[in-house]
Amino acid sequence: MKTFRIRFLLVAIILLFCTTAYGQKLELDVREHTLDNGIKLLMLEKHDVPIVSLRIVYKVGSVNEHPGITGASHLFEHMMFKGTEIFGIKDYDSEKPLLEREDELISKISVEETKGNDADKEKIKQLEGDLKEVWEKQKELIVKDEMWSIYLKNGATGLNASTGSDATYYYCNLPANRLELWAFMESDRMKNLVLREFYSERDVVMEERRLRTENSPFGLLIEQLNAATYTAHPYGWPVIGWMSDIANMKKAEVSRYFQQYYSPNNAVIVVVGDINPDEVIKLIERYFGDVQSQPPPPDVTTVEPEQRGERRIYVEYDANPISSIAYHKPAVGHPDQYVFDVIEAILSHGRTSRLYKSLIEEKRMAVMAHAYGEPSKYADTFLFFCTPRHPHTAEDVEEAIYEELERLKTTPVTDRELQKVKNQLEADFIRSLESASGLASKISSYEALSEWRYINTLVEKTIAVTPEDIMRVANKYFTKTNRTVAILVNNKERKGTN
Amino acid sequence: MKTIKGRISLSHVLILIFILSGFSLLQAKMLFAYDGHGAQTIEPQTTGPQSEGARIVSKFKYKPIEFTPPKPERLVLDNGMTLYLLADHDLPVFNITTHVRTGAIYEPGEKAGLANLVGNVMRRGGTKTRTPEQMNEELEFIAASVETQIGRESGGASLSTMKKDIDKGLEIFADVLMNPAFPEDMIRKEKDEILEDIRRENDNPGQIVFREFRKILYKKEHPYSRRTIGYKDTIENINRDDMIAFHKKYFHPNNVIMGISGDFDAREIVEKIKIVFAEWEKTEIDFPKVPAVEKEFQRSVNYIYKDVNQAHVVFGHIGIHRLSKDYFPINIMNFILGGGGFTSRIPSKVRSDEGLAYSAYSAFHTPGDLGFFFAACQTKSESTVKAINLALDEVRKIRDELIDDDELELAKDTYINQFIFKFTSSASIVGQMVEIEYEGLPLDYLETYVDNIKVITKEDIERVAKEYLHPDNIKLLVIGDMKQFDKPLTEFGEVNTIELE
Numbered sequence: 001m002k003t004f005r006i007r008f009l010l011v012a013i014i015l016l017f018c019t020t021a022y023g024q025k026l027e028l029d030v031r032e033h034t035l036d037n038g039i040k041l042l043m044l045e046k047h048d049v050p051i052v053s054l055r056i057v058y059k060v061g062s063v064n065e066h067p068g069i070t071g072a073s074h075l076f077e078h079m080m081f082k083g084t085e086i087f088g089i090k091d092y093d094s095e096k097p098l099l100e101r102e103d104e105l106i107s108k109i110s111v112e113e114t115k116g117n118d119a120d121k122e123k124i125k126q127l128e129g130d131l132k133e134v135w136e137k138q139k140e141l142i143v144k145d146e147m148w149s150i151y152l153k154n155g156a157t158g159l160n161a162s163t164g165s166d167a168t169y170y171y172c173n174l175p176a177n178r179l180e181l182w183a184f185m186e187s188d189r190m191k192n193l194v195l196r197e198f199y200s201e202r203d204v205v206m207e208e209r210r211l212r213t214e215n216s217p218f219g220l221l222i223e224q225l226n227a228a229t230y231t232a233h234p235y236g237w238p239v240i241g242w243m244s245d246i247a248n249m250k251k252a253e254v255s256r257y258f259q260q261y262y263s264p265n266n267a268v269i270v271v272v273g274d275i276n277p278d279e280v281i282k283l284i285e286r287y288f289g290d291v292q293s294q295p296p297p298p299d300v301t302t303v304e305p306e307q308r309g310e311r312r313i314y315v316e317y318d319a320n321p322i323s324s325i326a327y328h329k330p331a332v333g334h335p336d337q338y339v340f341d342v343i344e345a346i347l348s349h350g351r352t353s354r355l356y357k358s359l360i361e362e363k364r365m366a367v368m369a370h371a372y373g374e375p376s377k378y379a380d381t382f383l384f385f386c387t388p389r390h391p392h393t394a395e396d397v398e399e400a401i402y403e404e405l406e407r408l409k410t411t412p413v414t415d416r417e418l419q420k421v422k423n424q425l426e427a428d429f430i431r432s433l434e435s436a437s438g439l440a441s442k443i444s445s446y447e448a449l450s451e452w453r454y455i456n457t458l459v460e461k462t463i464a465v466t467p468e469d470i471m472r473v474a475n476k477y478f479t480k481t482n483r484t485v486a487i488l489v490n491n492k493e494r495k496g497t498n
Numbered sequence: 499m500k501t502i503k504g505r506i507s508l509s510h511v512l513i514l515i516f517i518l519s520g521f522s523l524l525q526a527k528m529l530f531a532y533d534g535h536g537a538q539t540i541e542p543q544t545t546g547p548q549s550e551g552a553r554i555v556s557k558f559k560y561k562p563i564e565f566t567p568p569k570p571e572r573l574v575l576d577n578g579m580t581l582y583l584l585a586d587h588d589l590p591v592f593n594i595t596t597h598v599r600t601g602a603i604y605e606p607g608e609k610a611g612l613a614n615l616v617g618n619v620m621r622r623g624g625t626k627t628r629t630p631e632q633m634n635e636e637l638e639f640i641a642a643s644v645e646t647q648i649g650r651e652s653g654g655a656s657l658s659t660m661k662k663d664i665d666k667g668l669e670i671f672a673d674v675l676m677n678p679a680f681p682e683d684m685i686r687k688e689k690d691e692i693l694e695d696i697r698r699e700n701d702n703p704g705q706i707v708f709r710e711f712r713k714i715l716y717k718k719e720h721p722y723s724r725r726t727i728g729y730k731d732t733i734e735n736i737n738r739d740d741m742i743a744f745h746k747k748y749f750h751p752n753n754v755i756m757g758i759s760g761d762f763d764a765r766e767i768v769e770k771i772k773i774v775f776a777e778w779e780k781t782e783i784d785f786p787k788v789p790a791v792e793k794e795f796q797r798s799v800n801y802i803y804k805d806v807n808q809a810h811v812v813f814g815h816i817g818i819h820r821l822s823k824d825y826f827p828i829n830i831m832n833f834i835l836g837g838g839g840f841t842s843r844i845p846s847k848v849r850s851d852e853g854l855a856y857s858a859y860s861a862f863h864t865p866g867d868l869g870f871f872f873a874a875c876q877t878k879s880e881s882t883v884k885a886i887n888l889a890l891d892e893v894r895k896i897r898d899e900l901i902d903d904d905e906l907e908l909a910k911d912t913y914i915n916q917f918i919f920k921f922t923s924s925a926s927i928v929g930q931m932v933e934i935e936y937e938g939l940p941l942d943y944l945e946t947y948v949d950n951i952k953v954i955t956k957e958d959i960e961r962v963a964k965e966y967l968h969p970d971n972i973k974l975l976v977i978g979d980m981k982q983f984d985k986p987l988t989e990f991g992e993v994n995t996i997e998l999e
Contacts, residue, residue, distance in 0.1 A: 048588060049922050050563045081840070087551035143548045145840035145850060150555060152838065153908050155915025159839070175918055177560040184555060203853030210808040211856050211876050217701050318805055319701035351622075351634040364687060367694045389694045420639045427641030427660055430589055434923050 026429045027456040030443060031277045033284075037293040038265025041284050042443055042452055044272040046436050050176040052273035053158075053440035056186055057448050059268070060261035061166045062239040063300050063378065071205070071241015072257050074163040075249055078201045080170065081148060081161075084192040087185065088146040092194070098138045099194070103251060105131045106199075110250075142196065147185055154178050158437055165235055166377040167448035173437055176274040180283060187287040190262065198251045206247065209240050217319035217488055218385075224315045225486035229326045229381055233304040263294035268447050272440040304328065304379060311484040316491035321394040325384040325401065326484045327477050332375035332450045338458075339473040340373035340382055342465045345421045346413060347371040347404065352420070354407075355386075359400050365392040369401070377449050381484075382477065394487045408474035412467035422463045429459055546904075567921040570757070570928045571764065572941070575772065578752025578780045582931045583767065584759045586924035590661035592760035593925045594671065597936040598653035600748035603721040603788050603866075609736050611728015615688060616680075616744045617648030623684035625677040630684065633670060642667045644674055650726050651866050652936060653748065661761045665770070672774035675749060680741050689734075692727050700998050703810040703977045706802065707874070710996060711812050714800055714973050715870055720789055722867070750781040755935050757928030791816065791868040795971035799991045802977045802998060809882040809978030813890070814872030815968050820864040820937050826950045827958040828862055828966055833909040834959070835896050836860025836873055836889075841908065843892045848875055854885045860893075862966075866937075871967065879982035883989055886974065893969040901959050913951045920944075 033041045061073050085092040109127045112119050151159055151172060160171045174182055213219040223238045230236030240246075269288070271280055307328055330336055347355050348371040355369040366386050373382040386397045432438055446454045547553040570584040605612040621644060624630035637644060642659035644667070655675055659667035699705050709725055716723035728736075758767060795815050818828060829837075836844030836859045848858035858875035873893065877885040921927055934943045974990055987993045 049918065050565045051918060051922060083549075084551065086554070087549055090548055139851075143552070144846050146549060146552060148839060149841040149908055150552060152841070152912040153915070155912070155918065157916055157919045173919065175563055175915060177563050180560075181555055181558055184558075185551070188551065197850070200851065200853035204849055204856055207808065207854065207877060208856035210878060211704075215703060215806040215808050320698045350638045351630075352638045360691075361687070364690065367691045387694075387698070389690060390697055416639070423639060424641040430660070431591060431658075433589055434591070434925075436922070 026426060026459045028439070028443070028452070030452055033277075033281050035264065035285060035289055037289065037291055038263070038267075039284070039288050039291070040268045040447070041281065042268065042270045042447060043275060043277045043280055044270075044439060044443065045275060045277065046272055046439070047274050049436075050274045051436060052174055052176045052179055052271060052275055053436040054172045054174065054179075054182055054186075055268075055270040055440050055444040056170045057268040057270070057444045058168045058262055059166070059266050059448055060168055060257075060297070061164050062237060062241070063165045063234045064261060064297065065234060065237070065241075067237070068245060069241075069249065069253050069257070070237045070245045071239075072245075072249060072254055073168055073261075074240055075202060075205050075246065076254050076257055076262075077161050077163045077168050077170075078205060079195055079198065079254065080189055080193065081145065082194065082196040082198075082201065083143075083146060084188045084194055086192065087150075087188065088143050088196060089194070090141050090143060095138060095141050095194075095196075098134050098141075099196070101134050102131065102138075105134065106250070138196075147189075150181070150185065154181055163239055165239055167445070169441075169444060169448075171437075171441070179271075179275070179280070180287075183283050183287040187291065190264070190267070190288065190291050193258065193262075195251050195255060198254070202246060202249055205240070206243065209243060209246065213238065213240065214243075217317050217322060220317060221315055221322055221324055221486055221488045224313060225324045225326055225383075225484065228311050228313045228486060229328075229484040230304055232302050233378065234300065234302065235304075235376070235378065235380055259294065261297050263297070264288065264291045265293045266297055268444060270440050270444045270447070272436045272443070300378060307482050307484075310480050313484075313486050315486060315488045317488055318490065318492050319488060320390070320490060321388055322488040323384070323386045323388065323394040323398050323401075324486045324488075325398065326381035326486075327479075327482050329373070329380065329382045329477055331379045332377060332454070335461075336473050336477075337375045338461045339465050339469045340375075341458075341462050342418070342421055343382075343408065343470060343473065344371050344373040345424065346408075346417055346470075349421075349424065354404050355401070358404055359386065359397060363400055365389060365400055366397050369397070375449060394489070398485065398487075405474060405478045409471060409478065413470055415467075418465070418467065425459050425462055563918070565918065565921075567918075567944075568924070568927060570759075570931050572931075573768065575751065575768075576780075577775065577778060578750075579771075579775065579778075580755045580935065581768070581771065582755070582757040582928045582935075583764050584757075584924045584928050585762055585764055586759060587761050590761050592657075592659050592661055592664050592667065592762060593758070594655075594657040595757045595925070595929045595932055596655040596675075597755045597932050598648075598655065598748060599753045599783075599785075599936070600648055600653040600744075601651040602649065602724070602726040603651055604748075604786050605721070605744070607719070607721070607724065608732055609728075609740060610724050610732040611692065611726070612736050612740055612744055613648040613653075614726050614728065615685070615692070615733070615736060616741050617646055617653060619680055619684050619688050619741065620678040620745065621646040621674055622688060623681050624679050625673045626679050627677070628670070628673060630681075633674075636666070637670060640666065642670075644671050646674060650721075664762065664767075668770055668774045672778075675754075676775070676778055678745060680738055680745070682738055685738055685741065689736075692733060693730060695727060696730060700804075703804055703806055703808075703876075706804070706977055706998070707810050707812050707975065710800070710802060710977075711814075711872070711973075711975050714798065714975060715814070715816065717792060720791060722791060722865070748783065750783060751775060751778045752780045753783055755932045757925075757932040759924035759928045788867070793868060795968045796973075797971050797991055798973045799987055799993045800973070800975045800996055801980060801987055801993050802975070802996045803979065804977050804998075806879075806978055807982070808876050808878050809976055809983070810874075810876050811882065811886055811889075811974075811976050812872050812874040813886065813972040813974040814870050815972055817862050817869050817871040817966060818864055819867050819869060821939070822864070824962050824966070825864070827954050827962045830906070830909045830913070830951070830954050831896065831959045831962050831966075832860055832862055832871075833912070834901055834905050835892060835963075838909060838912065843896065844873055844875075844889050847888045847892060848877075848885055852881075852884075852888065854878075854881045854888070858885070858889065860889075879978055880984050882976060882978060882983045883985040883987070886976075886990070890969055890972070893967050893972075896959075897963045897967055897969070900956050903956070906954070906956055906959065910951050910954065914948055917948065 031043045065072050089095050105127050112124050155175045156172050158171050158173045162169050213223055227236050347353055359366040359369040367389050369386045371384050384401050388394055388397045443452045446452050547556045570582040573581045602613040624633050640663045642663055644657050646655045657667050657671040713723050793816055834842055836842050844860050845858045848855050855875040855877045860873040862871050863869040873889045875885055
C-alpha cells in the first residue's frame with residue numbers, strides 16, 4: 001500500500017525515548033522563551049500536518065475575584081471578542097465620545113436607582129432613553145464580531161475561550177501559514193482592547209447563567225456544593241458569578257481587572273504544530289515585545305480553614321435526586337496529589353473501576369458514579385457525583401460510596417489494579433500526542449496551574465504510588481469531618497409527602 | 499477510554515465555562531468543511547475591509563501551504579467486508595472504526611428501543627466465550643477499548659489499542675461483533691438503566707426539546723418521530739430472542755465498512771482481519787421497508803409548561819436528506835443564516851445585538867430520508883416572543899433579499915480554508931471515508947468538495963432559501979412558563995399545549 005504522507009521528526013521531537021514499559025521516557029520536548037516584558041512562550045514542533053494550535057493563557061480566574069465582582073473574569077473573557085481600537089469599529093475616534101457618554105449615563109442611572117423609593121422614575125426613563133440613543137449611534141460604527149469573522153475566513157477552527165477558577169484560556173487553530181495573522185490580532189487585543197457592547201454582553205452572560213446553572217439540576221447542585229464546601233476560599237463562588245453580581249457589574253470594574261491581570265507578565269503563549277521555533281520567537285517578539293508589563297498581580301492569600309465537622313445541605317429543585325460529596329485536599333505540587341490521581345482512576349476509570357462495578361453492576365443502585373480528583377492551583381476538593389436509580393435514594397448511593405472509601409482505607413489495592421492504572425497512564429500519554437490541539441491545551445493548563453514540566457514527571461510520579469500511599473491518603477482525607485455533602489431533592493415530590 | 503456512563507453531562511465537573519460554544523454537535527459538524535484536492539489555503543478576498551485592522555490584515559501575504567492529504571486504500575474482502583486502510587507509523591497506536599448498516603429505523607414501533615438495547619448489550623454482556631468481567635479486565639489492563647452502539651440510522655463498533663496488543667484487541671473486537679452472548683441479567687440491567695434515564699429526561703429542558711420536536715415534525719408512524727432509547731412500555735416488550743434476532747439480521751461482513759488506521763503493515767493487517775473474521779459469512783439481508791417521510795408544511799404552535807425562568811425555543815420544518823443535490827448551497831446558506839457562529843445573522847441579532855440568548859443558531863439536520871431545518875435559542879421568559887420574532891425575521895429576510903457579497907465570501911472562504919483540519923489524524927481520515935461511503939456519497943466526495951463550494955453564487959443562495967425555508971409554515975415549540983412571557987404565544991397561531999409524560 002502506498003501512502004503519500006510525509007511525516008518527519010514528529011516522534012523524534014515529541015518523544016524522548018528512554019525507559020518505561022514501552023522502552024520510552026514519556027516526555028514533551030517543549031521549547032521555552034521568555035520575553036523581556038514577561039510573556040512566556042512555549043513551543044512544541046509537530047510537523048505531520050501544516051496546522052498550528054495556539055493558546056493564550058492569562059493566569060486569572062474567579063479565584064482572583066472578591067464578593068461583589070464574582071464573575072468578572074468570565075464576563076471579561078466575553079469582552080475579548082468585541083474588538084479593539086482598530087478591529088470591530090469603523091472609526092474609533094468617533095466611537096470614543098459615545099463610550100464616554102455611555103459611562104456617564106450609566107453612572108447617573110445607577111446614582112438615581114440607589115435612592116430606592118425616592119428615585120426619580122421620570123429621570124431614569126429620560127436617562128435610559130438617552131442611553132439607547134447613544135447605543136444606536138454606536139451601532140452604526142460597529143463592525144459586528146469582526147475578529148471572529150477574520151479568523152474564520154482564514155480557516156480557524158476551535159475558536160473559543162474558557163474561564164476557570166485559576167485561569168482564562170483563548171483557543172485557536174489555524175493553517176500553519178496564518179501564524180502572523182494570529183500574532184497581530186492577539187497582540188492588538190492585549191494592547192488596545194475596547195469594552196464595546198459591554199451591557200448587552202452582560203445580558204448574554206445572565207442568559208448563560210440561567211442556562212447552565214439556574215435551570216440545570218446538575219449545575220445548581222455543584223454551585224451549592226462549592227458554596228457549602230468553602231467558607232473562606234474564593235473557590236466557593238461560581239466561575240460564572242452570582243446573578244446579582246453579574247447584573248450589577250460595571251465597565252469600570254472590569255476595566256480595572258483587565259489592567260491588573262491581562263498583563264504580559266501574567267500571560268503564557270502556547271504554539272504547537274508545524275512551526276520553526278526560531279521564527280516563532282522572532283514573530284512573537286515583534287508583535288508582543290512592546291506590550292508594557294505591569295506590577296505583578298496580588299497573590300491569593302486566603303486559606304480555607306480546616307473543616308470542623310461534616311456539612312450537609314439539601315438543594316430543592318424539580319428534578320430527580322443527585323448526590324455529591326466533596327473532601328478537602330491539597331493544592332497542585334503536594335505529593336499526595338499523585339495518590340489522588342491513582343485513587344480517581346481506581347474508583348472511576350472504566351468498566352473495571354470500583355464505583356462502576358459496585359454501584360452500577362453489582363448493587364445496581366446508580367446509573368452514574370464518578371470520582372474527580374484533578375489538581376488545582378490552590379487547595380481544592382476530591383469530588384464524587386452519583387445519580388441513584390429509582391427507588392434507590394441519594395442516601396443509599398452515598399453509603400455505597402463510603403463503603404468503597406472504607407475499603408481503600410483498610411485493604412491494600414492489588415498490584416494488578418495498580419499496574420492497570422500505570423498501563424493506562426502510559427497509553428493515554430502516547431495517544432495524547434496525536435492531536436496538536438490536545439497537546440496545546442494540556443501544556444497551557446498545566447502551565448496555568450504550576451508549570452508545563454509537570455507533564456513530564458506526571459507519569460513517573462504517578463507510577464511510583466504504592467498501595468500503602470493509597471491507604472494513608474484515604475485515611476487522612478476521606479473522613480467524615482473533612483467532607484461536605486450536597487443532595488438534590490425533588491421539591492415537587494416533597495410537597496406531596498409532607 | 500470510556501469512563502462510567504456519563505448519563506448526566508459531567509462537563510460541569512471541570513468547572514470550566516466554555517464560552518463561544520453556541521454550536522450544537524449538529525452544527526459543529528457542518529462548520530467543518532472538507533475538500534479533496536491538495537489542501538492549499540486561499541487568500542481571503544474582502545470586499546473593502548471596514549476597519550483599520552481589517553485593512554492591515556488584508557495586506558498580509560502568506561506562504562502557500564503544500565500538503566497532499568494521505569489517501570486511505572479501499573479494499574473489499576471476499577466475504578463482502580469493505581476496508582479502508584491508512585498506515586501511520588508515528589505513534590505505536592492502532593484504531594478501527596466501523597459502520598454497520600442497521601438502526602432504530604428498522605425496529606417495530608411496539609419494540610422501540612430494540613436497536614439501542616442490542617448496541618449496548620452487545621458489548622456490555624460479553625460473548626459466548628468471554629464473560630463481561632473477563633473482557634473488561636482483559637481490555638482495560640492493556641489500555642484498550644472495544645465499544646459498540648446502534649443509533650437511529652447506523653450501527654458502529656470501534657477498537658483502540660496499542661500496537662503491541664493488536665492481536666489481542668482484534669480477537670476481542672471480532673468476538674464482540676460476531677458472538678455476543680446477550681445474557682438475561684445484563685439485558686435487565688441495561689433496561690433498568692434506560693428506564694431511569696427516561697425518568698430523568700424531563701429534569702432538564704434541554705433534554706425535552708428535540709424529543710418533543712421530532713414528535714411534532716414527523717407522523718407518529720414514522721420511526722423519525724420516535725425516541726431511539728424507547729419508551730417505558732416498549733422497552734418491556736423487548737425480549738432476549740428479539741435481540742438475538744436483530745443482531746443476527748444485520749451483523750454480517752457484507753454489511754460492514756471498516757476504517758483501520760495506525761502503526762501496522764497493510765498486508766499483514768488484512769491477513770489478520772481475515773483470520774479473526776474467518777467464521778463470518780456473507781449473508782443477504784432483507785432490510786425492512788421504512789415509510790418515506792411525508793413532505794408537508796403546516797404551521798403549528800406548541801407549548802410545554804416547565805417551571806423555569808428561561809424559555810427553550812425551537813422552530814422549523816421538514817428539510818432535506820443527506821444526498822440532496824442542493825446540500826452544498828444549503829450549507830452555505832445556513833452558515834450565513836445561523837450556522838456560522840457569531841457573525842451569522844441569527845446569533846448576531848439575538849445574542850450579540852440584543853443580548854437575549856447565550857446560544858442562538860440554526861441548522862439543517864440531514865439524515866438518510868428528509869431531515870429538518872430548525873432554529874433554536876434559550877432566552878429569559880420575559881423576552882421569549884421577541885427572540886422568536888427576531889430569529890423568524892432573519893429566516894424571512896434571507897429568502898426575500900439577496901445576501902451581500904462579503905457574507906458569501908466569508909462563508910466560502912471559511913469552508914475552504916478549514917478544509918485542512920479534516921486531515922489532522924489518520925484515524926479521522928479513515929473515519930470520514932467510512933462515513934462518506936456509508937452515507938452513499940460519491941467516493942470522490944473530498945476531491946470535488948472545494949469546487950462544489952467555489953461555484954456557489956448569491957443567486958444559488960436565494961434559490962435554496964426560497965425553496966427550503968418556509969417561515970410561514972414553521973412548527974414552533976416553546977418550553978417554559980407562559981405566564982412570564984413578554985407576549986402570548988397566540989401571536990403565532992392557536993397554541994397546542996403538550997403535557998409531559
